[in-house]
Amino acid sequence: MNTETTKLNSKIESKYSENWLPVKQIINGMIILDSGEFVTGVKVAPKNIFIMDNGMQQNTIANLRNLYNSIDYEFWLLIADRPVDIDVYLSRLQILYNNATNGAIKKLILQDINKANLFMSAEYNVVDTEYYILFKEKKIELVQKKLHNLMSGLATAGLQSTQTSNNDLRMVLDNYLNGGEQTTFGTVM
Numbered sequence: 715m716n717t718e719t720t721k722l723n724s725k726i727e728s729k730y731s732e733n734w735l736p737v738k739q740i741i742n743g744m745i746i747l748d749s750g751e752f753v754t755g756v757k758v759a760p761k762n763i764f765i766m767d768n769g770m771q772q773n774t775i776a777n778l779r780n781l782y783n784s785i786d787y788e789f790w791l792l793i794a795d796r797p798v799d800i801d802v803y804l805s806r807l808q809i810l811y812n813n814a815t816n817g818a819i820k821k822l823i824l825q826d827i828n829k830a831n832l833f834m835s836a837e838y839n840v841v842d843t844e845y846y847i848l849f850k851e852k853k854i855e856l857v858q859k860k861l862h863n864l865m866s867g868l869a870t871a872g873l874q875s876t877q878t879s880n881n882d883l884r885m886v887l888d889n890y891l892n893g894g895e896q897t898t899f900g901t902v903m
Contacts, residue, residue, distance in 0.1 A: 735887075736748040736749065737887070740880050740883050740884060741880065742880075743877045743878050743879050743880060743882075743883070744857065744878075744883075745883050745887075747850075750852065751850050751851065751852050752850070752851050752852070752854065752857050753848060753849070753850045753883075754848065754849070754851075754857055754861065754877065754878055754883075755789070755790075755846055755847045755848035755849055755861075755864070755877075755878050756846065756847050756861065756864050756865055756868065756875040756876065756877060756878065757844060757845070757846055757875060757876055757877075757878050757879075757882055758845040758846065758847065758868060758873055758874070758875045759845075759873065759874040759875065760843065760844075760845060761774075761872065761873055761874075763775070770872075773872075774871050774872050774873075777867070777870050777871035777872070778871045778873075780867070780870075781864075781867035781868065781870070781871060784863075784867065785864075787849060787851075787860070788849065788850065789847055789848065789849040790846075790847070790848045790849070791845075791846070791847055792845070792846040792847075792848060792886060793843060793844070793845055793846075794843075794844050794846065794885065794886050794889045794890075795841040795842070795843055795844075795889065796841060796842045796843075796844055796885055796889075797840070797841055797842075798834075798840045798841060798842055800830055800833075800834060803830065804827065804830055804831070807823055807826055807827050807830070808827065810823050811823040811824060811827065844882070844885075846878065846882070846886060847864055847875075848878070848886075861877055865877075
């Protein structure tokens with residue numbers, strides 16, 4: 715048995731999904747696979763076309779159709795939910811509450827804190843929905859060209875987009891590997 719086969723068998727027998735995924739690392743907004751290929755793409759800001767007038771709706775749809783028809787490589791359209799994290803907002807509210815001297819202002823801030831805590835409870839399950847177009851490529855030069863073409867085509871359709879960040883890609887992997895279940899890990903401050 716060669717070392718490559720032994721390594722593959724140990725990966726398959728592992729109880730952790732990270733050990734059998736072909737992911738070497740995530741860096742510079744790209745997933746680098748064991749094969750040396752890059753997986754990256756764009757994150758598209760959501761836009762509600764149903765509040766536009768009919769002409770703008772049709773223009774946006776036509777431009778998206780043109781973009782999709784111009785893509786001559788395999789790509790994936792992904793929709794992922796990211797839990798909303800308002801801990802920083804809650805911390806700022808708590809500081810404001812602690813520094814407030816006026817009773818009426820303290821009461822208003824406390825109402826905001828309680829409302830925020832209510833929204834973050836399991837009953838509401840507040841999430842941000844994020845949209846991605848991802849692709850796989852072997853050559854880094856083609857990665858940059860494809861990213862540019864995607865962002866230009868989306869801009870023509872009136873949509874804002876950015877290259878995926880390392881954090882975006884980790885969240886997408888986590889979302890799909892865990893079946894959309896939110897993982898909670900302790901945070902060290």
